[in-house]
Amino acid sequence: MNDSTPPRPERLVLMNPGPVITDDRVRAALAGPDMCHREPEFSDLLTRVRHKTTLAAGGDERHTSVVLTGSGTAAVEAAVSSAVPRDGALLVVDNGHYGERFQHIADAHGIRTHRLELGWATPVDPAAVERALAADQGLTHVAVVHHETSSGMLNDVAAVARIAHAHGREVVVDAVSSIGAEHIALAEDGIDWLAGSANKCLEGAPGLGFVSAARTAFEGLAGAPRRSYYLDLHRHYTAQEKAQAPAFTPGIPAFYAFDEALDLALAEGREARHARYSALAGRLRDGLEELGLEILLPPGQRAASLTAVRIPAGIGYRELHRGLRAEGFVIYSAQEQLAADFFRLSTMGRMTETDIDRFLAALARTLPTRA
Template sequence: MSLPAPSAPVDRLVLLNPGPVNVHDEVRTAIAAPDSCHREPEAAALINRVRVKAARIGGGDETHTSVLLAGSGTAALEAVFSSVVPADGRILILDNGHYGDRLHRIVSVHDVPRRHLEFGWTNPIDPAEVDRVLAADPSLTHVGLVHHETSTGQLNPLREIGEVVARHGRQLAVDAISSLGSEPVDIRADHVDWLVGTANKCLEGLPGVSFVTAPRHRLDALETVPARTFYLDLYGHYISQDRRNAPLFTPALQVLNSFEKALDLALAEGTAARGERYAALAGRIRTGLAERGARFLLPPGHRANSVTNVHLPEGIGYDELHDGLKAEGYVVYSTQEQLAGVFRVANMGQLTEGDIDGFLAAYDRVIAKHVEAAA
């Protein structure tokens, strides 16, 4: 069989990993903003603009605000899950993958009173089971959920779970790190009390900034909750940014400049349109791999629009596939140890149909070389 010549672009890697992503040129350029001091009025203005835009991307209105943190999405997760549960409260962690387990590890490290409800990797979270557990255990005051569990590519039923949690009068904290910007998320309609996002996935910014969006009254109520951590004390960051008009600690101002541009682009495109763009690219990946005999980890109805988890072709290891593709200009992603034999192909960021077609052609060449070498 005659294979097409390598078509990977020579000036960039096509990032098919679930963040960081290939970004818009305007986002990349924005990081070259002039050096500035984080205690000056222009820095405060930038922080306030980004807070407003970050709240808007999650469906927040004037009753909501965002708190910015210098760090990856896990920094914002730890800020929320270590800060929002009072000493007499208890949180129910919903877990069906690596990142659900990460939530449990965060609350365990901080000795937050907790209950761990596991559904098993690749299984969707069942709102009826959440309903049953909350009805039977009034000590549970909070619920933690990962919306898009990228370890498997599973999209969990946020709206349905939010309705259950709200009906029981509990608070819902959501890891929307890998969904916000491309999947439908509405902090009000979904009954979310604490929404965690990051710059460098479906919002198509650069790594280094994460954020928490919440109703102001929820943030104000944290005044009476003793801090369990110093740097990631959510109430401390909120009061400093919102009342004192200054960051609590030194922020990543240059990255914030880029993030503001990314938010502007995301708000202009709209979540629905970006979701359609991502879904079309994911469809192109899935169709192309299916035509090549690939087996997928999840059935179609469970998959998010930005990550596809695929079983490795028979006889080839992940390192061989990854290294062969990277040599051609394409970066795919491994999975955790629980899913040995599976790799991930993401389509977040500024990707084109040509990028996907080039990946599929490179995939053919890598597999053909493997078959030839094994003969």
């Protein structure tokens, strides 16, 4: 190393909303032994992970989970393409990029939709959901995102579920960026289909998604359309529930890591993890405001795990990212219509107060000097 080479950061802090900084025990679990996925050892691992996932999703003895080797998007697509019947249709509640993703998934599978386009970073209007369902009796399912990660907004999915059930419809919830840290529960909130991911607030490794629902709902897919081969939930459910085996070759190291991460999540508890994330987010947001930076959402609408921040005048996102990366922090750009003006900071994963304080100091050094 010569005098012009910057020192290597002491710790790389991932402030992107997944993959997250994982516990040392989760990373160590990735190095588990080689295993054949058709042997009893993997059957035991799969069964444990499915049970713990259902508990993390707030399920009870009526519920179960199907775990897929794929991202959270794979889980969302599996839920939508499998659950909506041939003669069904989907009400898409869209107030950001991931609400819009529901629309794209439905389009890809030829599912009729009604898109309730509310506008990015606009709270869900329950009355508008009710009007849409009353106006179109052919809508069999409602799709809604719990944590809209494009803005950091937390949507009231329990209210949407109550309205949907009052009209005899089912609800598909994208909980990819919320499960593990925000209040969401299959049984308590009346969620019919919940799609999640291992590598965000559950703090596992990337590579696994899951769908949690009532056992009777999975059984009811027997006569559903086969819109996908790999993402056919009934195929996966039958293999995992009846044979205690995967339908296809799974990402075994990710299962090892998820098994460990679920143990840690269940031991900590959702409320404690929510409090931990909230404390980190509060420390971060206070520091951002002290630096004169603008946060996109008002306090009552923010998730505990993500903050969208306006890019300050006099610097672009790429320069901001480059400067902070050199100091050991990975920040995340906003998406599409927010990308020109905002960036995002996650407080998911094994982040510490020291990480937040170091980040705020690095950010202060990176910002343009005020006149």
